[in-house]
Amino acid sequence: MRIVVVGAGPAGMAAARTAADAGASVVMVDSEPEAGGQYLRGRARFGHAGVTHLKNTEAWLVEGDVLHVRRTDLPRDETSRLADSGWDGALDRERLSQDETSRLAPGPRRLRFDALIIATGAYDRPLPFPGWDGPGVITAGAAQALAKQGVTLAERVVVTGTGPFLLPVATALQDLGATLVGVYEASSPTRWLREARAITANRHKIGELARYRKVLPRLETRSAVIAKHGDRVTVAKLDGQWRPVSHRTVQADLVCIGYGFLPRTDLLPDARRTGDFYDVDERQRTSVENVYAAGEVTGIGGADLAEAEGVIAGAAAAGQDPPAKAVEAVRRGRLFAQALARAHAVQPGWQTWLDPDTTVCRCEKVRLEDLTDAVSMRELKLSSRVAMGRCQGRICGRNAADLTGVPFDGQRRVIAVPIPLGELAALPEEKS
Amino acid sequence: MQPDVVVMGAGIIGAACAQALKARGLGVLVVDRHGPASGTSAAGEGNVLVSDKEPGPELGLALASRDLWPELAEDAEWEEKGGLVVATTSGAVVPLQAFAAAQRAAGVDACEITAADALAREPHLNPEITAAVHYLQDAQLNPVKATRTLLRGIEVRRTEVSKTDGRSVMTADGVISCGAVVNATGPWAGNFGVNVLPRRGVVLVTTPIPGTIRHKVYDADYVGAVASGDADLQTSGVVESTQAGTVLIGSSRQRKGFDDTIETKVLKALARKAIAMFPMLSDVPVMRAYGGFRPYAPDHLPIIGEDPRTPGLWHATGHEGAGVGLAPATGRLLAQLFTGEDPLVDPRPFRVDRPEVMV
Numbered sequence: 001m002r003i004v005v006v007g008a009g010p011a012g013m014a015a016a017r018t019a020a021d022a023g024a025s026v027v028m029v030d031s032e033p034e035a036g037g038q039y040l041r042g043r044a045r046f047g048h049a050g051v052t053h054l055k056n057t058e059a060w061l062v063e064g065d066v067l068h069v070r071r072t073d074l075p076r077d078e079t080s081r082l083a084d085s086g087w088d089g090a091l092d093r094e095r096l097s098q099d100e101t102s103r104l105a106p107g108p109r110r111l112r113f114d115a116l117i118i119a120t121g122a123y124d125r126p127l128p129f130p131g132w133d134g135p136g137v138i139t140a141g142a143a144q145a146l147a148k149q150g151v152t153l154a155e156r157v158v159v160t161g162t163g164p165f166l167l168p169v170a171t172a173l174q175d176l177g178a179t180l181v182g183v184y185e186a187s188s189p190t191r192w193l194r195e196a197r198a199i200t201a202n203r204h205k206i207g208e209l210a211r212y213r214k215v216l217p218r219l220e221t222r223s224a225v226i227a228k229h230g231d232r233v234t235v236a237k238l239d240g241q242w243r244p245v246s247h248r249t250v251q252a253d254l255v256c257i258g259y260g261f262l263p264r265t266d267l268l269p270d271a272r273r274t275g276d277f278y279d280v281d282e283r284q285r286t287s288v289e290n291v292y293a294a295g296e297v298t299g300i301g302g303a304d305l306a307e308a309e310g311v312i313a314g315a316a317a318a319g320q321d322p323p324a325k326a327v328e329a330v331r332r333g334r335l336f337a338q339a340l341a342r343a344h345a346v347q348p349g350w351q352t353w354l355d356p357d358t359t360v361c362r363c364e365k366v367r368l369e370d371l372t373d374a375v376s377m378r379e380l381k382l383s384s385r386v387a388m389g390r391c392q393g394r395i396c397g398r399n400a401a402d403l404t405g406v407p408f409d410g411q412r413r414v415i416a417v418p419i420p421l422g423e424l425a426a427l428p429e430e431k432s
Numbered sequence: 433m434q435p436d437v438v439v440m441g442a443g444i445i446g447a448a449c450a451q452a453l454k455a456r457g458l459g460v461l462v463v464d465r466h467g468p469a470s471g472t473s474a475a476g477e478g479n480v481l482v483s484d485k486e487p488g489p490e491l492g493l494a495l496a497s498r499d500l501w502p503e504l505a506e507d508a509e510w511e512e513k514g515g516l517v518v519a520t521t522s523g524a525v526v527p528l529q530a531f532a533a534a535q536r537a538a539g540v541d542a543c544e545i546t547a548a549d550a551l552a553r554e555p556h557l558n559p560e561i562t563a564a565v566h567y568l569q570d571a572q573l574n575p576v577k578a579t580r581t582l583l584r585g586i587e588v589r590r591t592e593v594s595k596t597d598g599r600s601v602m603t604a605d606g607v608i609s610c611g612a613v614v615n616a617t618g619p620w621a622g623n624f625g626v627n628v629l630p631r632r633g634v635v636l637v638t639t640p641i642p643g644t645i646r647h648k649v650y651d652a653d654y655v656g657a658v659a660s661g662d663a664d665l666q667t668s669g670v671v672e673s674t675q676a677g678t679v680l681i682g683s684s685r686q687r688k689g690f691d692d693t694i695e696t697k698v699l700k701a702l703a704r705k706a707i708a709m710f711p712m713l714s715d716v717p718v719m720r721a722y723g724g725f726r727p728y729a730p731d732h733l734p735i736i737g738e739d740p741r742t743p744g745l746w747h748a749t750g751h752e753g754a755g756v757g758l759a760p761a762t763g764r765l766l767a768q769l770f771t772g773e774d775p776l777v778d779p780r781p782f783r784v785d786r787p788e789v790m791v
Contacts, residue, residue: 061694061696063693063695063696068696270693364676372580374467374468375466375467375468375590376466376467376470378469378470378474378576379467379468379469379470379474379576379580382469382474382574382575382576382577383574383576383577383580385676388676388678389640390639390719392719392720413720414694414720414721414722414723415694415699415718415719415720415721418639418717418718418719419717419718420714420715420716420717420718421636421638421681421703421706421707421713421714421715421716421717421718422703422707422713422714422715424636424696424699424700424702424703424718425700425703425704425707425714427696427699427700427703
C-alpha cells in the first residue's frame with residue numbers, strides 16, 4: 001500500500017504518521033525545507049521510520065494514480081549525474097534509502113500511489129485598498145514567515161484584517177522589536193455571542209487568547225486600514241457591512257493584511273467543492289477516487305482540526321477505521337470552523353474602500369476601473385487581464401469576482417505551480 | 433418583441449453572425465448557456481491565419497475574413513505580427529516551398545526567406561532550421577475582446593437551448609419564437625442536426641518575456657496535423673507571444689470526445705517541440721495550461737447555410753481551429769445568404785447538405 005501525502009503541516013504530518021503506523025508505505029511531499037507548514041514552520045520536528053519526507057519538493061499535477069512532483073533546490077549538474085547512474089525517478093522505498101531520497105535530483109518525478117492525501121493548507125486573502133500595492137504592505141502570513149526567520153523589525157507596524165490569526169501575527173511582530181501601532185479587526189466581537197455552542201465545545205481556544213495578552217491593548221474591533229500613502233495610514237471605523245463611518249490617520253511603516261484564508265486546492269481541479277473548499281465525506285474522501293483531503297483545504301479551522309482530519313485521512317487511506325478520538329475532535333473542530341466562518345465573514349462594504357484607479361491585480365496592474373462587465377470569470381480574465389499574471393489569481397481572483405459579481409469559479413488551475421518548459425520536455429515516460 | 437433571428441452560441445462565430453445580421457437591419461437575440469466567448473473562442477490563441485491553409489474554399493474564406501477583421505477588431509489587441517513557418521528537417525524544405533508557391537498563386541503573401549533572414553526576424557530561433565516562409569498577412573487578436581466588440585449593442589441572454597425547429601428555440605427559461613435560428617454552437621453543434629465533433633487542443637502559457645518572440649512561429653509539419661483526421665494525439669510546434677508578453681505554446685490535436693483532462697504526455701510533446709524551435713524557452717516557466725474543443729466536420733470544411741431539412745434553421749459551425757480567423761467572412765456570408773444578397777465567396781463548398789455533414 002503506497003500512500004502519498006502532499007503537505008507537511010499539522011494535517012499532512014498527522015496523516016503520514018497515522019498511515020505509516022497502519023503499515024502503509026508513506027511518502028510525504030512538501031515544498032519547504034522543513035516540516036511544519038505555515039503554522040509550525042521551524043518548530044516542528046518530523047521523523048517517522050515509515051515515512052519518507054521529500055523536502056523542497058513541489059507537487060504540480062495529479063494524473064490518474066500518479067502525482068507529479070519536482071525537486072526545487074539542487075543544482076542542475078546533479079540531475080545529469082543521477083540520470084547517468086540509472087535513476088529513473090520512480091520512487092520506491094524498497095529500493096531507495098532515506099539518504100538517497102535526500103539527494104533526489106531536481107526536476108520532474110512521478111510518484112505512483114494507491115491513495116493520495118492532499119493537505120496543502122491555505123494562504124492569506126488580502127483585500128485591496130488605495131496604496132496596498134505600494135511598499136510596506138505584506139500579507140499577515142508573510143509577516144509571520146519573516147518572524148519565524150528571526151528578522152528584526154525596527155518599524156511601526158499595523159495589522160489589519162479579520163479573524164483570530166491576527167493576534168499571533170501581531171505578537172510575533174512585537175517580539176521581533178517592531179512597534180505595534182494597532183491591530184484592526186474589521187468584524188465585531190459581538191458576532192461571537194451567537195456562537196455559544198461552538199465556544200462551549202472548544203473552550204481551550206479561549207485559553208489560547210491568553211498567549212496574546214500583550215497585544216490585546218492594541219486591538220481595535222470594527223476597524224480597518226482603508227488606505228496607505230507613504231507612512232501615513234488611514235484607519236477607519238466600520239459599520240456592520242464594513243463601510244467606513246469615520247476615519248483617522250496613523251503613522252506606520254508596515255501594514256500586514258489578513259482577511260482570512262483561501263485554500264490551496266489547485267491539485268484537484270475537478271474535485272467537488274463548496275466555495276473553494278474540497279467536499280469530503282466522514283473519512284475525508286474527496287469526490288476523486290483514492291484521493292483524500294485534510295486540513296484547511298476542507299475548511300478553515302486551525303491546527304487542531306487539521307491534525308484530527310489528518311489522522312482520519314491517514315487511517316482511512318490505509319484501510320482502517322478512524323480513531324474515535326479524532327472523529328470527536330473533528331466534530332468539535334468543525335463547530336468552531338463554522339462559527340469562525342460566520343463571525344469573520346468578509347463583508348461587502350470593503351468594496352467602497354477602493355478608488356477607480358486602485359490596483360486590484362498586482363501582477364498585471366489591473367485597476368478597479370479596468371474590470372469589465374463580464375458574466376464569467378474566464379471572460380473577465382481575458383478581457384481585463386485580471387488574475388492572468390504570475391500568481392494566477394491566487395491573490396486577486398476572489399476579490400475581482402466579488403467586485404464584478406461574476407461567480408467565482410474556484411481554483412481550476414491544471415498546473416499547480418510554475419514549471420520550466422525544459423522540465424516538461426524532460427518528463428519521464430509513463431510506465432505501467 | 434419577437435426577434436427576427438435567434439443566434440445560438442455567443443462565441444466568435446455566433447457574434448460575427450449576429451453582428452452581420454444586425455448590420456442588415458434584423459432584430460437579433462443571442463443565447464448562450466455561459467455567456468460571451470466562454471467555450472472554444474477563449475480556448476485558442478486568437479489566430480487570424482492564412483498561412484496554414486492550402487488553396488481551396490477555406491483559404492478563400494480566410495482571405496476574405498482577413499480583409500474584414502481590421503475594422504471589426506477595434507479594442508481587441510489586433511496585431512499584424514506576421515507568421516513565420518520554419519522547416520526543421522532537410523526533408524521538409526521542398527514540401528514547404530511547394531506549399532508556399534501554391535498559396536502565392538492563390539493570393540497569399542508568402543515570402544521564402546533564408547535561415548539567416550529568419551534569425552534576424554526571430555533572434556532566439558534555433559539556427560538549425562532548414563527553410564522559412566514569412567507570411568505577412570497572419571495576424572492575432574484577443575478573441576474574448578473581439579467577441580465582445582462584435583456583440584456590442586446586441587442582447588445576449590444566458591440560457592441553454594434544448595431544441596429548435598427553425599422558428600423557435602426551447603430554452604431552460606421557456607420558448608422563444610423567432611423568424612429563424614442560427615446554430616453557432618461550435619463543438620456542440622451536433623446537438624442540432626449536423627455532424628460536428630470535438631477535437632481537443634491544449635495551449636501552454638509561460639510567464640511574461642516581452643519582446644522575445646515577435647511572430648507566430650510554427651513548424652511546417654503543423655499543416656499536416658491540421659489536415660489530418662487521425663484520432664491519435666498529434667502535436668506540432670506553434671509558438672507566439674501575446675501583448676501581455678506571455679508566450680503561447682501549441683498545438684495538440686486529439687479526438688477523445690469532451691474529455692477535458694490534461695495529460696502530461698501532451699504537455700511533454702508540446703514542450704519538446706517548442707524548445708526545438710526556441711531553445712531559450714527551456715528555462716522559461718509555464719504558469720498555466722488550458723484546453724478546449726475545436727468543432728470539426730469529417731471533411732474539414734466549415735458548415736455555413738440553411739438546413740434543407742428544417743427551414744429556418746441555419747448553421748455556422750465546423751471551423752475547427754480557425755474560427756477566429758474565419759469569423760467575419762462566415763458571419764457576412766451567412767447574412768448575405770439570409771437576405772438574398774450576392775455572397776462574398778462561393779457558398780457551395782460550405783453548404784449543409786454534404787453527405788458527411790447531414791447524418
